[in-house]
Amino acid sequence: MKGTVLNKETNKPVDNASISVVNTSNGTFTNARGVFKLKNTSGLSPLTKIKFSSLGYKTLVTTVQSIKDANYIVYLESNAEKLKEVVVSSNKKLKKILVFKYWQKCHLVYQTSDLQLLTINYMLPQGIYLLLKKMKKEL
CATH class of the missing domain: 2.60.40.1120 (Carboxypeptidase-like, regulatory domain)
Structure with missing residues (x-):
């Protein structure tokens, strides 16, 4: 069939x-x-x-x-259901962490000490990559 x-x-x-x-x-x-x-x-x-x-x-x-x-x-038929709003909160301050995987590639992770919130992938030009690499050392 x-x-x-x-x-x-x-x-x-x-x-x-x-x-x-x-x-x-x-x-x-x-x-x-x-x-x-x-x-x-x-x-x-x-x-x-x-x-x-x-x-x-x-x-x-x-x-x-x-x-x-x-x-x-x-x-x-679509099965679109409205879900109740979910709020995730923490009274801990977010901390920026830069993680570098490959030359000119990194991803930015925002997290608290107990909860990873967001990961964003970036492809960066070499100059910005080197600047961020220097900033990572200062974190």
Whole structure:
């Protein structure tokens, strides 16, 4: 069985969606264009259930016949849920730490002594790299 999985609201392809025949180990994933190829389906009953799931979408369980009737196009609904706001705080002062991995590459880490908060990667020109390297020694 070959088909396409699309976002129901936008009609855009859903890449990396999981497709499986329920209660079997037969399954596959969609490609970047939302296309899937499920093997070994020629002997399946029209009532066999196929499960479609992807992160950020509601799971859909449908039958082989329903997929065929829809011309092998499956639509997944977004599962956007509003989450409560989460605030992470600390009464410790943030400290800048520069970590250098390769020549002209570094990443900047902001952290407290007990919680790493943010890492930002940089590609720096040689002059700035040397200046930051000097500043690192002073920290």
